[in-house]
Amino acid sequence: MTSVGDDFSCSSLLPRERFPAFFFKFQFRNVEYSSGRNKTFLCYIVETQGKESGSFRGYLEDEHAAAHAEAAFFNNILPTCEPNLRYNITWYVSSSPCVPCAELIAQILQKNKNLRLSILVSRLFMWEEPEMQAALKKLKAAGCKLKIMKPQDFEYIWQNFVEQEEGEAKAFEPWEDIQENFLYYEEKLSEDFSTAGQVNAFL
Template identity: 75%
Template structure:
């Protein structure tokens, strides 16, 4: 059992692979034009992406995708539970925008929407503004947002956008070990020998506590 942490938590470790830490830096290649933007959707994604993209490290170098796993419960004139994930490619748009554009383009009258997102990192300012606007417009929508990491949380604009999301009714939380396990069980492709076996990384709990403290400070 992990001992209770005292004082200010240390910043999350960067999660770099030990064998690459001392490797020679590759020569800088000329920049190539990115292919057209696309949104990837589905029910499960490869475990490699989960282990890399969802890891709750402080420095997200190389983690240039956003994975958004959703559970949407409908009650009222329409009922049902829907699950899936969205993955954005490149920088033209983000998974949060894609959810409202492709998965839930409108909230119908007489239907209550209870939506939970499990996202690899918290939203940028633009996506936070879209979330805030949608929640203000649709009072029959409830959104809980659980994030693995805080994106650029030191920036005043980011902090302000997160507070506006909260004021609009969004419940914003940091993913704990049990939430990573839920994503593993419900949204990750289970390879042979991996079925039902979520293996937490060494610093998962201390990184969760670090980000939880920072989020609480921002939302006060």
């Protein structure tokens, strides 16, 4: 059994299965300027292959001033990796990881070769900063796949992680600029890595 998150401070964040539609519509909206969005929402799916094959899902949220959801996942949801299992993990996150979280994830992936992680993000966090670009390159080098959410990814979150409240439309209703903003962030991700020859690993 390999410890995943012992080197990092533990978080008291607790996993849950679904969150209110209001938070989805505000926190996951792929706007260019994310003013007022001081939380990170992380929806996860964990699939294991081996003697104990199975899957489970849930979500975490944090305040930026507290422990981050990415660290909480490895401390609370997957604190250890069984060496005889393969882990395929998918995250749907309201924003891409900050520098410390990106470096943390890269270290964990390097230590646990039986762990595969794909991260789909609504927005890019501080994508213009050189330190952020370098941290995302470390993620790629460690085997992480980072992608911008397409409209159908938001629909998947709506169907699988959002509470269907009374009076709410059951079907996902895309906002007006969802496709335009997806293309905007996809272009920024391409610009950040094309000069370094890294773009194909992220798209």
